[in-house]
Amino acid sequence: NAGVMQNPRHLVRRRGQEARLRCSPVKGHSHVYWYRQLPEEGLKFMVYLQKENIIDESGMPKERFSAEFPKEGPSILRIQQVVRGDSAAYFCASSPLAAGASSYNSPLHFGNGTRLTVT
Amino acid sequence: EDKVVQSPLSLVVHEGDTVTLNCSYEVTNFRSLLWYKQEKKAPTFLFMLTSSGIEKKSGRLSSILDKKELFSILNITATQTGDSAIYLCAVVGDNNNDMRFGAGTRLTVKP
Numbered sequence: 488n489a490g491v492m493q494n495p496r497h498l499v500r501r502r503g504q505e506a507r508l509r510c511s512p513v514k515g516h517s518h519v520y521w522y523r524q525l526p527e528e529g530l531k532f533m534v535y536l537q538k539e540n541i542i543d544e545s546g547m548p549k550e551r552f553s554a555e556f557p558k559e560g561p562s563i564l565r566i567q568q569v570v571r572g573d574s575a576a577y578f579c580a581s582s583p584l585a586a587g588a589s590s591y592n593s594p595l596h597f598g599n600g601t602r603l604t605v606t
Numbered sequence: 607e608d609k610v611v612q613s614p615l616s617l618v619v620h621e622g623d624t625v626t627l628n629c630s631y632e633v634t635n636f637r638s639l640l641w642y643k644q645e646k647k648a649p650t651f652l653f654m655l656t657s658s659g660i661e662k663k664s665g666r667l668s669s670i671l672d673k674k675e676l677f678s679i680l681n682i683t684a685t686q687t688g689d690s691a692i693y694l695c696a697v698v699g700d701n702n703n704d705m706r707f708g709a710g711t712r713l714t715v716k717p
Binding site: 490491520522528529530531532578594595596597598599600 | 610612640642647648649650651654694696705706707708709710
């Protein structure tokens with residue numbers, strides 16, 4: 488019963504490089520959420536995806552950031568041309584249903600996060 | 607805009623003390639409030655609250671929701687050093703598909 492798997496655990500990138508963060512949800516979960524956590528701050532919502540669809544990307548910067556959740560394979564959060572301000576812990580969470588689903592409220596299952604450091 | 611405010615931001619106590627963590631919220635069409643504990647890694651689920659006035663309990667931890675006053679509290683009795691963590695409160699409403707988290711309360715329990 489594997490939980491949410493994120494890799495890499497730690498990622499170091501120089502300014503201007505690309506960062507790719509991977510997330511494999513709990514088996515059977517088709518809803519994936521990405522959060523960013525800065526020091527002394529809570530988890531900030533970035534994007535919510537279902538298989539092959541972006542449902543809500545209102546928390547994700549419009550430039551340089553993109554996310555996908557293909558039919559096969561993990562969800563990917565991609566940050567192009569990273570800057571120092573992108574340094575943070577990025578958490579992925581999955582759920583069998585949407586967090587706001589009327590019929591069932593399911594707590595999210597979180598991965599251990601990827602700590603991105605931009606030098 | 608949906609908002610979740612936790613207080614205090616940090617708290618230092620000694621083993622055996624009782625602590626109360628607060629979470630107030632503003633959210634459109636509230637559905638549920640959740641508490642998570644975050645140590646070094648992933649947040650782990652503690653409680654989900656949907657109804658006012660019904661206490662949820664797990665060992666030394668308990669939580670209650672007040673939907674009229676729009677807040678929840680998380681109590682920890684007889685604290686232990688293993689309770690040291692960030693405690694996150696999150697709310698789910700109708701107009702978004704995710705949870706909105708507060709900034710968390712960093713609890714440090716000293717021996």
